[in-house]
Amino acid sequence: MTIEIREATAADVGTLLGLVKELAAYEKKPHAVKATEADLLRDGFGPERRFEARIAFLDGKPAGFALFFADYSTWEGRPGLFLEDLFVAERARRHGVGRALLTDLARTVVARDWGRLNLNVLTWNPARAFYHALGFEHMEEWAPYRVDGEALRRLAEG
Numbered sequence: 001m002t003i004e005i006r007e008a009t010a011a012d013v014g015t016l017l018g019l020v021k022e023l024a025a026y027e028k029k030p031h032a033v034k035a036t037e038a039d040l041l042r043d044g045f046g047p048e049r050r051f052e053a054r055i056a057f058l059d060g061k062p063a064g065f066a067l068f069f070a071d072y073s074t075w076e077g078r079p080g081l082f083l084e085d086l087f088v089a090e091r092a093r094r095h096g097v098g099r100a101l102l103t104d105l106a107r108t109v110v111a112r113d114w115g116r117l118n119l120n121v122l123t124w125n126p127a128r129a130f131y132h133a134l135g136f137e138h139m140e141e142w143a144p145y146r147v148d149g150e151a152l153r154r155l156a157e158g
Helices: 010-026 037-045 097-111 127-133 149-157
Strands: 003-007 052-058 061-073 078-088 117-119
Touching: 003 097, 010 037, 010 052, 010 061, 010 078, 052 097, 061 097, 078 097, 097 117, 097 127
Parallel strands: 078 117
Antiparallel strands: 003 052, 052 061, 061 078
16 A cells, blocks of 8 residues: 655645545534635635645545644744644555654654644544554643633623
8 A cells, every 4th residue: 555645735625625524523523614625725725824734645545634833832932833633534544644644744843943743632532542652742731721602702802
């Protein structure tokens, strides 16, 4: 089996959105995706790029993706890479696709002279063992927080 990883292009937004929808289904939220092809085109390939993406192919067929953007460490005084989403289609799992995507991202971090690669993983996700095997550490002292929707609007109103 042949794995190819390449940078996503504007022509890939349909494939990318399809993989995002597969990820949402895997995470048990199949109707949660609000993003459109126009959103991905604007934010990933427009004049103000808000993310980058890699697409993985297994034997020439789309098999997964990684979507990421730069974050910044005030303590290190350098950027890092925040991996928003990593997904490998069910048919392509256990063939090295996830590892190939993460290797590509690690090479990106090193080539850009950035300091780290960050990601969040759902507590129930069996991929946690995979991440540990690659050297990722669970930062137990950190608890993710988020505000969105109505709570975000209330906060913005003061």
